[in-house]
Amino acid sequence: MTAALEASLARIVRLDPELCAFTDVWHEEARARAEAASRLPLAGLPFAVKGRAGIRSFAARRLAAAGGVPVGSTSVPGPGTPWRTWGQGAHGRTVNPWRRDRTPGGSSAGAAAAVAAGMVDLATGSDGAGSVRIPAAWCGVFGLRTTAGLLPSPDRTGLASPGVLARSVDLAEVFLRQVTDGYAPRPARLPVPAVYSPDLGFAEVTPEVADVTRRAVGRLVAAGAVRLVAGPCELLDPAEAWTAVRAGLPGPPAERLRAANDRTLDALFSRAPLLLTPVAPTPPHGHEGPGDVYSTALTWAFNLSGHPAASLPAGFTPDGCPAGLQLVTDRGTDAELLGYARALERVLGPAPVRSDG
Incomplete structure (x- = not known):
């Protein structure tokens, strides 16, 4: 997965000055993690975390323990805004990869933009009112908000649940398999x-x-x-x-x-x-x-x-x-x-x- 990591970091370097999806990028830390992750289940899969505190979240810690490699923290809204459908990255206001004059949604703004632009294939998020689903919809990626109480959440109101933004349902299932105990797939019977x-x-x-x-x-x-x-x-x-x-x-x-x-x-x-x-x-x-x-x-x-x-x-x-x-x-x-x-x-x-x- 070191090749995947290098491709992810290179794409971040190239695209993030315009998209402003990241607040921090951890180049050397990610490379060090990738070297140690090759024998673990996720084998160095690059992922991003929501906000600067996201690296300490339960989901990020479980992914890293399974061999995922966090490459950086993604943007969330800055202070003082009455609405939460944008983000503030290190280079400025986060933009929608499909239309630069539009917001990516929020509050998992940078996470959705990063996945949509291929900077990472998976990013952690949290959803208290639609903060995973709305940016996923507006950036054209898959987003999952988990059942309340399935995963630990710092939100005392019970409204916010951890979630994931991903390029595919399969990758979202990789997330859920690693962050929950005893997960078993449930294939759909059609219709x-x-x-x-x-x-x-x-x-x-x-x-x-x-x-x-x-x-x-x-x-x-x-x-x-x-x-x-x-x-x-x-x-x-x-x-x-x-x-x-x-x-x-x-x-x-x-x-x-x-x-x-x-x-x-x-x-x-x-x-x-x-x-x-x-x-x-x-x-x-x-x-x-x-x-x-x-x-x-x-x-x-x-x-x-x-x-x-x-x-x-x-x-x-x-x-x-x-x-x-x-x-x-x-x-x-x-x-x-x-x-x-x-x-x-x-x-x-x-x-x-x-x-x-």
């Missing part, structure tokens, strides 16, 4: 019964994103990968409840909303194991901010409920921006979720390669 909700009953989704995800679901049905199950998924808008929980003030209104949405999701997963939705309601916005639209509208309900969820590349909007299809399964079924994602990825294709960075 997978699924409920498709274009808006979860409350979100306003732009026509271009709705079209990309609707066509992706149509391809999955036509290929025999998915069988749509009748019935809507009508959730209550979780914005106020999420905000209350994040502030440490989850009063009775927030708890009532959580309970109502939990009942809806329990009923849904009793009739189908998979829920499909768009990931974000809009394409990636410009660097000035998202305006009045919450990019988290379709993701943060599952942070409140604790379900595992993923973003699978679904295609491109007419302005050249990637969009993601969100996959959600019942709590504790992370292995099943990856099995479904792999089957769907075979139809929709792997993450697109941004060969020029």
